[in-house]
Amino acid sequence: MKTRAVRLYGKKDLRLEEFDLPPIKEDEILAKVVTDSLCMSSYKASSQGTDHKRIPDDVAENPIIIGHEFAGELLEVGSQWAHKFKAGDKFSIQPALYYENGPVGILSAPGYSYKYIGGDATYVIIPNEVMEQDCLLKFTGEGYYPASLAEPxxxxxxxxxxxxxxxxxxxxxxxxxxxxxxxxxxxxxxxxxxxxxxxxxxxxxxxxxxxxxxxxxxxxxxxxxxxxxxxxxxxxxxxxxxxxxxxxxxxxxxxxxxxxxxxxxxxxxxxxxxxxxxxxxxxxxxxxxxxxxxxxxxxxxxxxxxxxxxxxxxxxxxxTSGGNNDDMVEALDIMSKGLDPAGLITHIGGLNAVADATNNLPNIPGGKKLIYTHIDMPLTPISDFEKLGGTNELFKELAVICSRHKGLWNVEAEAYLLANSK
Structure with missing residues (x-):
């Protein structure tokens, strides 16, 4: 399967590219990414390149996919994990892989260290160690963006x-x-x-x-x-x-x-x-x-x-700088009981906006920048939807929907965007 992804080759060298994913192994899972929330940690990873502790030394030859606050849907589950997951499950991922009994200093993480998994992609292969560490988590709530924001x-x-x-x-x-x-x-x-x-x-x-x-x-x-x-x-x-x-x-x-x-x-x-x-x-x-x-x-x-x-x-x-699996489970649970993280989100964009936005994240005002990986859309403040709606029907309707939700992003707006965007 082909995927489209933003890959890191070196310091501030992010490229949006299309390439083939290999067939999954029996201990891997093929997944569709729907949303990714941009994080300052990705800016640091891009800025530092191989100086970053989680970035492999050979990214110039074997680039990694960036993005670690992502959610989506499982498409194909290898036989080793068929007892626990199935195609159609919505998911979130805890990117910090902890190895209690493994070698000291292992810092591998999706979005920093892998060729075939990261949040800023259309399709990814979830490697075995994510499931082994119980870091692949089902999400049963509405929409996708809450699952992306479960990580922060x-x-x-x-x-x-x-x-x-x-x-x-x-x-x-x-x-x-x-x-x-x-x-x-x-x-x-x-x-x-x-x-x-x-x-x-x-x-x-x-x-x-x-x-x-x-x-x-x-x-x-x-x-x-x-x-x-x-x-x-x-x-x-x-x-x-x-x-x-x-x-x-x-x-x-x-x-x-x-x-x-x-x-x-x-x-x-x-x-x-x-x-x-x-x-x-x-x-x-x-x-x-x-x-x-x-x-x-x-x-x-x-x-x-x-x-x-x-x-x-x-x-x-x-x-502290991150949570563990229990914290992710608690985040997903408290969302199911009424906590909506939409207040964090101030910008919406497509995969084409990721490279520039990530490399300039400290200079972009506002809160979280939410990316929908299967669409092309400039990074756009939610507060600009109404003005842009004067000439763009998509933004016009998004502005109306967000106005019904105190000007915040919401599941209804997400569904409309996914159904009507390019």
């Missing part, structure tokens, strides 16, 4: 689970955020910050009593507040505040005042910016945990941390 959602789920707290006199750490505690999400209205807010507001088993979300972009704060409202948070027992720290004379003092001067039990930093990291450190409560979520591109990135407080106030830090 799983990353923030993993971050919440990775935070920990201590008990003086005990050496047993209590994993998780503090139930009923105080939480701050700094630089928190980018795509991943929005995913974190969405998860915190919908989580059933534990939640903070106070959630403070900061940023320096008022327009992005206003958009976040319109999607994940203070009123909805209150109905969930959470006192939610959106704060523009740019307007504050002394952000640390004012944020601590908002906490009742006790500080925050759980602080999440969503931008690799030194002042933001240091601000997070400064607002930690006793036994507060700072989660540095945002992966920097600079290998020498650093920030100061108050080690007086580490010693006397038990403050501590953890870094």
């Amino acid at each position: 959602l799983s990353c923030v789920i993993g971050a919440m689970h990775a935070n920990y707290h201590t008990t003086p006199g005990s050496y047993k750490h209590k994993m998780e955020i503090v139930d009923g505690g105080k939480m701050a999400i700094l630089a928190g209205v980018g795509p991943m910050g929005l995913a974190a807010i969405n998860y915190v507001l919908h989580r059933e088993d534990r939640k903070p009593s106070l959630l403070v979300v900061t940023d320096v972009d008022q327009a992005r704060l206003d958009r976040a507040a319109s999607i994940y409202t203070v009123e909805f948070a209150a109905s969930r027992g959470i006192d939610l505040h959106y704060i523009n720290t740019r307007a504050m004379e002394d952000p640390v003092k004012e944020l601590k005042t908002l906490s009742g001067n006790s500080g925050y039990d759980d602080v999440f930093v969503f931008a690799p910016v030194r002042p933001v990291v240091e601000q997070g450190d400064a607002i930690l409560a006793f036994d507060g945990c700072l989660n540095f979520f945002a992966g920097p591109s600079d290998p020498n990135f650093s920030a100061t941390f108050n080690f007086y407080n580490v010693h006397y106030a038990y403050t501590h830090i953890v870094g």
Whole structure:
């Protein structure tokens, strides 16, 4: 079968190409990709090329397919996996393959390391190790885009689970955020910050009593507040505040005042910016945990941390960048119970838009860029649909559909796009 895919050959060398896939083996699965959500991690992979830990050294001769936040439909299942999967199953993939009993340092991942699987393709071959590690996950919900966004959602789920707290006199750490505690999400209205807010507001088993979300972009704060409202948070027992720290004379003092001067039990930093990291450190409560979520591109990135407080106030830090299989399963489950990740999406595009968009991702404003791999379409902000609809019937109808859903992407719009686009 022929596939059309965006392949990486070296630093910033992404090419949209058509080529043949080999016949699948008995331990492989042929799949149709429908959606892929572009991620900053793909930008880093493209920018670093073979310097990236997950990119093979021989990509110039054996290019890999990029994209790792993808979903689609299984077409042909090898006999070894016929007991578990069947043609027609919708799927999502956990791209981080963990080998508990394998060699140390294995970092292979779909979207980084493989010739025949990645999200920015029309058809792919899912290799045996994905199924062996239980990283191929069925999706039974509506549409496809939620399954694509299960991967980024799983990353923030993993971050919440990775935070920990201590008990003086005990050496047993209590994993998780503090139930009923105080939480701050700094630089928190980018795509991943929005995913974190969405998860915190919908989580059933534990939640903070106070959630403070900061940023320096008022327009992005206003958009976040319109999607994940203070009123909805209150109905969930959470006192939610959106704060523009740019307007504050002394952000640390004012944020601590908002906490009742006790500080925050759980602080999440969503931008690799030194002042933001240091601000997070400064607002930690006793036994507060700072989660540095945002992966920097600079290998020498650093920030100061108050080690007086580490010693006397038990403050501590953890870094997370992804989730595991359990986090993916939880992401898919919580979506089936009503969490819609559409608020993360600001742009829609086709496979032809991937290479330029990936290589310029930091310069494109907004949230998640969602790609439909079987169509050709410029990367287009959802907010531009109405204007473009003046001369384009497709965008006209998409604008009408999205207006019925608070201006957000939705399953109805997805179905219309797939049925009517080129």
